[in-house]
Amino acid sequence: MxxxxxxxxxxxxxxxxxxxxxxxxxxxxxxxxxxxxxxxxxxxxxxxxxxxxxxxxxxxxxxxxxxxxxxxxxxxxxxxxxxxxxxxxxxxxxxxxxxxxxxxxxxxxxxxxxxxxxxxxGPPPLTADQWRHGRYVLTCYLDDLADASPASRHEQLIVADHVLREAAELVTAHHGAWSGIGKWLPRRLVAADPELGNALLDGYLAVAERADPVPLAAAAQEVLEGVGGPLREGYAHRWQPFGADGT
Missing domain, CATH: 3.30.460.10 (Beta Polymerase, domain 2)
Structure with a gap:
């Protein structure tokens, strides 16, 4: 059997x-x-x-x-x-x-x-606001990754984790592909874009194994360039009234 x-x-x-x-x-x-x-x-x-x-x-x-x-x-x-x-x-x-x-x-x-x-x-496409939010969040984490000291390994690793997650969301959305969490994140990421997906995953390993953020930052920057570029000043988001979304 x-x-x-x-x-x-x-x-x-x-x-x-x-x-x-x-x-x-x-x-x-x-x-x-x-x-x-x-x-x-x-x-x-x-x-x-x-x-x-x-x-x-x-x-x-x-x-x-x-x-x-x-x-x-x-x-x-x-x-x-x-x-x-x-x-x-x-x-x-x-x-x-x-x-x-x-x-x-x-x-x-x-x-x-x-x-x-x-x-x-496939999944629903992101709205214009969701695209802008995703670009802004990934830009923020990339800035944090550049600022994180290798001496502060806990901070560097946590920020790298967020960079990978946010980049994966944008990559899968860009290809109209399903996203994932946990073990499904790398599977869905590589299925959506083998070259860029593996670059992000290898970059994450470089942070984890060698405290080297450069490959991950380069791959995430490539993600941003493919969806409109980094977004800092000019980003705006209107708060919803508390409970307006039914929560």
């Missing part, structure tokens, strides 16, 4: 035990892509009747950590739209690229088709 077969079998057992009412289930994440390690968790999307509601739950099953993405069938279109708006589409990818575990009535197949359509569509 392959690792994928073993992970799928375990995931199917969990769904049968915990969610006998499930309308469908899918195994996603690293396990579905053959990238799982011995300590990797299982990412499982479970399609449920509307009465069950939606949510997220972390459990341990047969000694293995499992992250459950629970989606009431009626919530799926709205939830997928929200997930796309985040530009990462974490749960959408679980359904689009995962391995079907159970689909007794065909509703999971419909959900997977919607997820595949959203993945193909």
């Amino acid at each position: 392959t690792d994928l077969e073993a992970a799928s079998a375990q995931a199917a057992r969990l769904v049968a035990e915990m969610f006998p009412e499930a309308l469908g289930a899918v195994l996603g994440g690293s396990a579905a892509q053959g990238r799982a390690t011995a300590s990797s968790d299982l990412d499982i999307g479970v399609l449920l009747p509307d009465s069950a509601g939606s949510g997220r739950r972390v459990v341990r099953h047969e000694g293995r950590l499992v992250e459950l993405f629970l989606n009431a069938v009626g919530d799926v279109p709205g939830f997928f739209a929200w997930d796309r708006a985040r530009r990462r589409a974490t749960v959408v990818f679980v359904y689009a690229e995962g391995v079907t575990l159970t689909d007794p009535s065909g509703q999971l197949a419909d959900t997977r088709r919607l997820a595949e359509e959203i993945v193909a569509l």
Whole structure:
């Protein structure tokens, strides 16, 4: 039995035990892509009747950590739209690229088709204000990186981390590609732009290993030049009234 077969079998057992009412289930994440390690968790999307509601739950099953993405069938279109708006589409990818575990009535197949359509569509483009904000923030962190002393390694490393993250957001947006966080940041960054993505990642390593910010700064500067250049004076942003965005 392959690792994928073993992970799928375990995931199917969990769904049968915990969610006998499930309308469908899918195994996603690293396990579905053959990238799982011995300590990797299982990412499982479970399609449920509307009465069950939606949510997220972390459990341990047969000694293995499992992250459950629970989606009431009626919530799926709205939830997928929200997930796309985040530009990462974490749960959408679980359904689009995962391995079907159970689909007794065909509703999971419909959900997977919607997820595949959203993945193909890509993330929403940044607004003009979002582009200006991204340029401004990356410019600020680049200035901080230039000012950070190698003697203050904690500060230098934290600033380098922010430079990489902000640059990655702009690179993926520039190519109309999905962004990511954690281990998905380098994967999505290199998929969007192999040359510039690897230059940013190698530059980050130069800061981490040699306290040398020059390669990262050069790569981030190239990112800025490709999206309108650095932005300092002239940037303006209007505060929204507290709570106006619904938070």
